[in-house]
Amino acid sequence: MRPSRNIAALILFLGLFCTTGFSQTTFTIKGRVTDASTGDPIPFANLGIRGQLGGTNTNFDGIYELQFTPPADSISVTYVGYTGRSKAIAPNVAEQVIDFQLSPGTTQLREVKILAGENPAYAVMRKIMARKKANNADELTAYEYQAYNKIQIDIDNLSSGFRRRKTVKKMTHVLEKFDEVKGENGETIIPIFISESVSDVFYRRDPQKKKEVINKTKISGVGLTDGSVVSQLIGSSFQQYNFYNNWLNILQKDFVSPISDSWKLYYEFYLADSVGNGAGYDYHIEFEPRQKQDLAFTGSLWVDGQTFALTQIDVTVDKQANLNYIDRIKIQQSYELSDDEKNWLPHKTRVLIDVDEPTPQAAGMLLKFYSAQSKYKINAPRESRFYDTAIELADNYRDHDSTFWAKSRPEDLSPTEKLTFELVDSLKALPVVKTYTELLNIFVNGYKRIDKWNIDVGPYLFLYANNKVEGHRFRLGFRTDPGFSKKWIFSGYGAYGTRDHDFKYGGGLDYIISRKPWTMAGIAYSKDLERLGLSPDAIGPSTIFGALSRFGAFRRPYWQQDISAYFKREVVKGLTGSVQLRHRTFDPLFAFTYRTDPAAGADSPVKSAFDITEVNFEARLAQKETFLLNDNERISMGNGNSPAFTLRYTHGFKHLLGGDFNYNKFSFNIRQSFRAGVIGRTYYNVTFGYIPSTLPYPLLYTPLGNESFFYVENAFNLMRYFEFISDRYFALRMEHNFEGFILNRIPAIKKLKLRMLATGRLFYGSISKANESLTTTTDETGQNVAFNPLTRKPYIELGYGIDNIFRTGRVDFIHRLTYLDNPNVTPFAVKISFWFKL
Numbered sequence: 001m002r003p004s005r006n007i008a009a010l011i012l013f014l015g016l017f018c019t020t021g022f023s024q025t026t027f028t029i030k031g032r033v034t035d036a037s038t039g040d041p042i043p044f045a046n047l048g049i050r051g052q053l054g055g056t057n058t059n060f061d062g063i064y065e066l067q068f069t070p071p072a073d074s075i076s077v078t079y080v081g082y083t084g085r086s087k088a089i090a091p092n093v094a095e096q097v098i099d100f101q102l103s104p105g106t107t108q109l110r111e112v113k114i115l116a117g118e119n120p121a122y123a124v125m126r127k128i129m130a131r132k133k134a135n136n137a138d139e140l141t142a143y144e145y146q147a148y149n150k151i152q153i154d155i156d157n158l159s160s161g162f163r164r165r166k167t168v169k170k171m172t173h174v175l176e177k178f179d180e181v182k183g184e185n186g187e188t189i190i191p192i193f194i195s196e197s198v199s200d201v202f203y204r205r206d207p208q209k210k211k212e213v214i215n216k217t218k219i220s221g222v223g224l225t226d227g228s229v230v231s232q233l234i235g236s237s238f239q240q241y242n243f244y245n246n247w248l249n250i251l252q253k254d255f256v257s258p259i260s261d262s263w264k265l266y267y268e269f270y271l272a273d274s275v276g277n278g279a280g281y282d283y284h285i286e287f288e289p290r291q292k293q294d295l296a297f298t299g300s301l302w303v304d305g306q307t308f309a310l311t312q313i314d315v316t317v318d319k320q321a322n323l324n325y326i327d328r329i330k331i332q333q334s335y336e337l338s339d340d341e342k343n344w345l346p347h348k349t350r351v352l353i354d355v356d357e358p359t360p361q362a363a364g365m366l367l368k369f370y371s372a373q374s375k376y377k378i379n380a381p382r383e384s385r386f387y388d389t390a391i392e393l394a395d396n397y398r399d400h401d402s403t404f405w406a407k408s409r410p411e412d413l414s415p416t417e418k419l420t421f422e423l424v425d426s427l428k429a430l431p432v433v434k435t436y437t438e439l440l441n442i443f444v445n446g447y448k449r450i451d452k453w454n455i456d457v458g459p460y461l462f463l464y465a466n467n468k469v470e471g472h473r474f475r476l477g478f479r480t481d482p483g484f485s486k487k488w489i490f491s492g493y494g495a496y497g498t499r500d501h502d503f504k505y506g507g508g509l510d511y512i513i514s515r516k517p518w519t520m521a522g523i524a525y526s527k528d529l530e531r532l533g534l535s536p537d538a539i540g541p542s543t544i545f546g547a548l549s550r551f552g553a554f555r556r557p558y559w560q561q562d563i564s565a566y567f568k569r570e571v572v573k574g575l576t577g578s579v580q581l582r583h584r585t586f587d588p589l590f591a592f593t594y595r596t597d598p599a600a601g602a603d604s605p606v607k608s609a610f611d612i613t614e615v616n617f618e619a620r621l622a623q624k625e626t627f628l629l630n631d632n633e634r635i636s637m638g639n640g641n642s643p644a645f646t647l648r649y650t651h652g653f654k655h656l657l658g659g660d661f662n663y664n665k666f667s668f669n670i671r672q673s674f675r676a677g678v679i680g681r682t683y684y685n686v687t688f689g690y691i692p693s694t695l696p697y698p699l700l701y702t703p704l705g706n707e708s709f710f711y712v713e714n715a716f717n718l719m720r721y722f723e724f725i726s727d728r729y730f731a732l733r734m735e736h737n738f739e740g741f742i743l744n745r746i747p748a749i750k751k752l753k754l755r756m757l758a759t760g761r762l763f764y765g766s767i768s769k770a771n772e773s774l775t776t777t778t779d780e781t782g783q784n785v786a787f788n789p790l791t792r793k794p795y796i797e798l799g800y801g802i803d804n805i806f807r808t809g810r811v812d813f814i815h816r817l818t819y820l821d822n823p824n825v826t827p828f829a830v831k832i833s834f835w836f837k838l
Helices: 002-023 120-130 172-180 228-233 402-408 415-428 431-445 543-548 598-603
Strands: 027-035 046-049 063-068 074-078 085-088 095-097 100-102 142-156 190-204 209-221 247-250 253-256 267-276 281-289 298-304 310-318 326-337 344-355 364-378 391-393 448-450 455-458 464-467 471-480 488-497 503-515 518-531 557-572 575-588 610-621 627-630 633-636 644-652 663-675 681-690 728-739 755-766 795-805 809-816 828-834
Touching: 046 063, 085 100, 120 267, 120 281, 142 344, 142 415, 190 402, 190 415, 209 402, 209 415, 391 627, 431 455, 488 518, 755 809
Parallel strands: 027 095, 027 100, 209 391
Antiparallel strands: 027 063, 046 074, 074 085, 142 190, 142 364, 190 209, 247 253, 267 281, 281 298, 298 310, 310 326, 326 344, 344 364, 448 455, 455 471, 464 471, 471 488, 488 503, 503 518, 518 557, 557 575, 575 610, 610 644, 627 633, 644 663, 663 681, 681 728, 728 755, 755 795, 795 809, 809 828
16 A cells, blocks of 8 residues: 555645646737727837736837736736727637737826825936936937938828718728728728838037938828928938927927926926836836926826936827817837947837818828937037038939848838838829829919929919909919929019000029039019019018009009029028129109209209119028928028028119119118027017118118008008108017917816917118108108108007917907008008918
């Protein structure tokens, strides 16, 4: 019996050993967590096994790996801003793949109980602020890196009503393809544009300059081709998100960073956890705006426990913010240590902009940006002139193959992205898509492209006008496109009035001498009807106001023949110089004469018409202005928060080409838009001018008035047309937009997303006795009745208004404070305008 006992004991022991061994076996679950509505990965999501301690997080690409000890029945995933999900775990499977697709939910932080004492997150936040400058990569002497960028534009929210439209039914085969790859719980999206680019980015701090050389691009899209301007837009330069700055400019709007100097004013914080980041640990802080309507973020940030530098950040702006047309903005960014392990530098960034659908039966749009930075080199600045061209295309930027992209991508394309490159060409070939694309191009550019002739016809705003001089005015113009020539640009127009039966016309020829540095020359000629105080020179870039000014009474009209030649060159980065030789005539259709011999007084001979020949020199300095080269034109993308300076000198030549006067004119202009801290954004435009010569009043300076019921940005809105003239002057135009700083804090109003603004205009000047005595139009007392010279007080108008009325409207209430006794003056007016602003 003893041996059998020993055998039984041995069997029992082995059984217990095997059971114990099995219970300690670890199984593995892998997978990816993605957004069900966009298909994008969700980084930093929390995963755990039901009933067990511990868990894991997804990485920046939404991938996770979790080990667990059986038994386990389900795995759950949660993340702020999404509805959590659970899935069953298959029993006795050592390694399995479980993917999750989460639907966006209410963005809400966990409940926080405030106990006695200070919020523990504040202690960490103060250390972040103390080290903010040291951790900001832009404070390095210099850095450079290689960047990979991917952009995708999708149509989403494909309702049944949208799918039943006749135009959409023609895309059925495309819809079916994307239905196949949407995933288990995902929504169907149709990508209409996808691009990839690889570039080198260079930065130096002193002087602060940045340059990007775009090496390769790959573009496929509806209505967009691999043109030079698109290739520049898809690079890194327009995908910079530096949370160490107080404000982030996204879609031309200012968003306050959660680690801005005003962090306590805008945000509530919660210290969620501390998590390992390899050798050390991170503090995890969650935050949300104090006011939901502010342009502030909800989300999480992780900072290194030693340096208090950002290591990860995930932020969202939802539709409660004071934004138009946007359902959601989401930015996710990860950082990695530099080779010397002293600096945490941006590594990967993912941005989602969800554009809402205008009607329930319409589709929405998703804009998705992904960038990855690698191969950093820090504190080795190049010479300053190297950075002069901010964005540059490599000569062979279109030459690439599939092997190149396979090596350059940080991660493979998703099935949807691969399908996009395959199907987008067939999608844009559909007649209905081509028609909508063409209409969109006409709306944006103002011209209708005729590919057969390589010309653009337009602009459509000037096709028709009606006034008392010309009657019905019809105008048709054209310009050549890059298909005609990469160097030569021809343009012209013809117009006809049914009342005056006169034909007006003009034409021009421009030649691009060099694209680097940008150098152009050209000639132009026109014969047209203009009016004093409302010439194209006075109106400037306000295209809509220029078109509307052709309507109405058309007071003080005159015929003008204008011929000019110019040369323009970017001397160094930010400094552009130009010279223009110009001859023009003045033949008035209203009562006007001037004395040709001022010394003879009333006995002087008089004339009504004159010719002038002049040369104009101009220098413009805008050091931080960025330009894009769009085939045959250069497009300014703004000067940031820095001022732009323009100095202009004009000299007139008597007898040269029939010119009637010798004269000099000087002007100096400063303009700037800047963030005024928490109270909004301010814009100002200041001009100083001096004309020391004796000239008839049509050649002196006339501030731009506005008698329309529209608010005009570059005009004095309660000044009549040609109300004042001066030969020495100072003009100031200012506007401050409070955004939602005030109205966001009023409970009954904040949901309307209205924005307050304040405006001011000041004009101060004088006219010399010599210039005033040239006019022959006086009353019985000898007073000039042709115009109103200013006295010792300036012209002033102040205004206030409400912007973003029904998302597009703006109303300005304007008070004129001086010169109220002038004839036909309006001391107060309400002006309206319409803007498409976010």
